[in-house]
Amino acid sequence: MLGQDLYLYESISLQLRRHIEGGSYRPGQRLPSVRSLSRLFNTSVNTIIQCLRQLEQENYIEIRARSGTFVAACPPAITTGAAEFEFLPVEISLSDDILHYMEPHHQLDLIHLGIALPDPQLMPMERIMNTLRDITRKQPLDVWDYTHPKGHQRFTLQLARRSLHYPNPISQDDVIITNGCMEAIDLALRTVTRPGDTVAVESPTYYGTLLALEVLRRKVLEIPTSPSHGICLSTLELAFKHRRVSACLVSPNAQNPLGFTMSEENKQKLVELATHYNIPIIENDVWGDTLYSDGAMPAKAYDHAGMVLYCHSFSKSLIPGIRLGWVAPGRFHHRLRELKLVSSITTASAPQLLLARLMESGFYAQHLVSLRQQLAAQADRVRQAVLEWFPPGTSVQQPSGGCVLWVVLPSHMNSHSLFEEALRSGIHIFPGSVFSPGQRYAHCLRLNVGRPVNSAVLQAVRRLGEIARRTGSPTEGPTSDG
C-alpha cells in the first residue's frame, strides 16, 4: 500500500475521524455501509475496509458482525476533549425552560408524552388503594405518629433484602427513607458537595438532576455517554484524576433519557474508579425496577468501600403520589442522616407500610414482571411508529428499560419549536435541549411511552412526525405546509 493508495486511505480515515469528532456521527450511531462509503469516496471496497479496520484499532468505531459499523461508545477524540464535548465545568441556567416544559403535565386535555411516567392503567391501583385502606384500619396509630427517622423497620428490612444477591449487600442500618428519589438525590448532593463544586454527569442526563444542580449552585461537567453503553469511563477517569469533580451522578440502569444499561463489568469499573480516586458516586436507580430483562444489578452492588450513595424510589414502578424513596449513603451515612433529620424529621409512615406489605407478600415482584413486559412492548411499538412517521434521518435508540424514547432528529431541527407546535396540537413532549446545560441536544426529543399504545397515541406520534417534517423542511414554519 504505497503512493496514492496510502494517501487516499489516510485521507478517507481522516475524513471519517473528523465526522466522528465533529458529531456528524455520534457515539453508538451506525456509519454508512462499506458499499455506500466506497461509492461516496469513489474507491474500492477493500480500501474502505482497511480504513475501517484502522479506525477500529484506534477505538473510533466498532465493527459488529452482521450489524454494521458503529461509532464507538467512547471515541478517543472525545476522551481528549478535542471534539464537541468541551471538557469544562459549566453553570446551569435551565430552570425557566424546565418549568415551562413541565407545566403541561397538569393539563388534563393533552396526550401526555412529556413527563416520564408509566400510565396508572399499568399499575395495580385496586391493590394499592385496598392495602392503604387496610393499613388505616389495622394500624391507625402507626399512620398517625412520627415514624423513626431511619424509617419503618418492616420497610427498611424489605429494602435491605432486595440486595441479598449483591456481591456487597446493602445493610438495613444504612437505609434512610426519603420523600421520593429526588429527596434522596438532593440530600446526597448536599452531603458530598458544596456550592461551587463540580459534579460529573452523563450527557444527556435527566433534566431534574440538572435542575437540582442549578438550584444548589453546583457546576456540571458533562461526560460523553454512549447511548448503548453509558458514561465514558476513560473520560470520567481523566476528570477524577485531574480533580475536576467532587462527585459523579449517574444512572447506570435504564438511564433517562437514553435508555441504556451499563454492562456489569463497566459498573464495577465505575465503582473501582470512584474508590481509587476517592470521589463519591451518586447512583440514581429510579428506573432500575423497570429493566426489561433480568440480571442487571446497580453499581451499588459492587461497592465494597461505601463510595456509592444509592438512590431509589417506587415512583416509576408503582406510585409517584405517595412520594416514597430511599437512599443507602454508605460511608456518607452520618451527614446525610443529619440533613434528612432537619429537612423533614422523618418520612410519612403509611406509604412505608404500604410498600412493606406489597414487598413482604411478593406482590410487588410479581407486578414488576408484567409492568416490564408492558413497557417493553409499548416502547417497541412507539419506536416503530416514530421510525415510520418521523422525517428521514431520525434515529431512536432501543431502550433497555423505563418508559422513554430518545428521538434524534436530523441535526438542523429544533425540538423547542416542535414542543410549542405539538402543544398547540394537544400533545405534550419534552425537548432535548434541557437534558444538557449546553443545549447540546436541541435536535432531540424525549417521548414518554408509559401509556398503553392505542390509536390516540399512534395518531399523536403520526401528528408529531408531520409537524417535524413540516418544521424541519427547508422553508421552515407552518405556512410552508401545502
Add this chain to the structure above:
Amino acid sequence: MLGQDLYLYESISLQLRRHIEGGSYRPGQRLPSVRSLSRLFNTSVNTIIQCLRQLEQENYIEIRARSGTFVAACPPAITTGAAEFEFLPVEISLSDDILHYMEPHHQLDLIHLGIALPDPQLMPMERIMNTLRDITRKQPLDVWDYTHPKGHQRFTLQLARRSLHYPNPISQDDVIITNGCMEAIDLALRTVTRPGDTVAVESPTYYGTLLALEVLRRKVLEIPTSPSHGICLSTLELAFKHRRVSACLVSPNAQNPLGFTMSEENKQKLVELATHYNIPIIENDVWGDTLYSDGAMPAKAYDHAGMVLYCHSFSKSLIPGIRLGWVAPGRFHHRLRELKLVSSITTASAPQLLLARLMESGFYAQHLVSLRQQLAAQADRVRQAVLEWFPPGTSVQQPSGGCVLWVVLPSHMNSHSLFEEALRSGIHIFPGSVFSPGQRYAHCLRLNVGRPVNSAVLQAVRRLGEIARRTGSPTEGPTSDG
C-alpha cells in the same frame, strides 16, 4: 432623702439590679413582695417602694397592680449585653445530645413526657382514617399521581382562607406545601441565609430549629426572651441595626418551650423592625392552632412587605405521621419554590386531600375547639402537680397554648442527670440544656402535657419530683436518699 437613707436606697437598688442581671430573677419572674423585701433589707416599706419605682423607671421591673412586682420582659442590662446573655453569635454542637434525648420516643414502655405532641387520644382518629379511606375510594388517581409542585388547589385555597381576617391576608399563590413544618423551616433557612450566616433566635428555643441551624452550619445569636412576652425587641433591633444577623427565627404564638404568646402590638413591631432593617423573619407557627384562647394572629398577619416566611403544619393539632406542612414565603417565594422543587418535586397528595376535606367541612375548626380546651386543662393540672411535688424554688410558667411546660428548677440542679434517672424510672422528659447552644438552661426541663392526665401521669410527675429533690439535695446522688 439624704445621707444614710440615700446610701441605703441606692445600695438596695443596686443589689436588686445585680440579682436581675445575674439571673437570680429572670425576665418575667416575680420578685419577693414589698413586705418580704423590707424584712430582708431591714428597712422601711417606703424605702423599698422607692427602690422599686426607680427600677421600674429604669425598665428593670414591671409593677402590676394586685399581682406584684416582676422582672421586665427585657431589662436594660440584658439589652446591652452586660448580663448573662452574651451578645455573640455562636456555632452550635448539640446534635449528639438532641438525638440522644429524642431516641426514647420510640420506646413503647415509657411514660412519654419528652417529645412535644398531643396524645392520639385527643385526636379524631376515626374521622381521619375514614376520610383517608374515602379518598382512596373516590380519588385514587389523585392519590396516585404527582400533585402540582405548588400543592393541591383545594388545600391551598383552604390555607389561604385561614388568613381572611388578617390585615395582610396570605394569597393562595404564595402557599407552598411541604413535608411538615420542619421542611418549611429548613427551606426558609436555606432561602434567606447561607452557611456561616447568623440567625437570631429566642432563648430558650425549640431544639429542632437549633439542630437545623447546626446541620446547615449557620451560627446562632440568642436574644433574651421573656417567658411571658416573648423575644426582646430592643435587643433584636440592636442585632438588626449592627447587621449581626441575616434572619430571625421566632415562634410568636404558644412558643415552644416557654408557652408565651407575644402581644399583637409586639408582633406588629417585630414585623416593622424586619421591614425597616430588611431582615427576613422565619415564623414557626406550628403551635398556632393550639392557642387556648382566641384572637391571636401570627406575625405574618402584619406583614405588608412580604418579609415573613410563615411556616405552619398540622403535626401538633391533628396528625404528625402524614408529614404535612406549608410555607408562605412572601417576597422570597421564587427561591424557596426552586429549593422545594429539587428537594422533593412535590408533596404527597392524599394528606393534602385529607386536610382539604376536614377544613372545607368545618370539622377541623370544631376539633380545635375541643383540643385547645383539653390541652389547657391538662397543662394546668400537670403544672399544679409539678408545683406540688417538685423541690421548693421550682417555677413553672403558665402556657398560653401548646402542650409543654417549661419547668425552672433551682439553679444548682442539672436536668441531664434528671433525664437519665427519669429514664431508668420509665419516664421520658426533655432536659433544658438543648434549648440553647450555650447550655444556658441546664437547670430547666420541658414536660410534654399532651397526654390526658391520669394516675400514671400524675405518678410520673410525683416520681420526677422525688428524683429532682434527691438529685438536687446537697449530697447529690441516689444513695443520699434515705
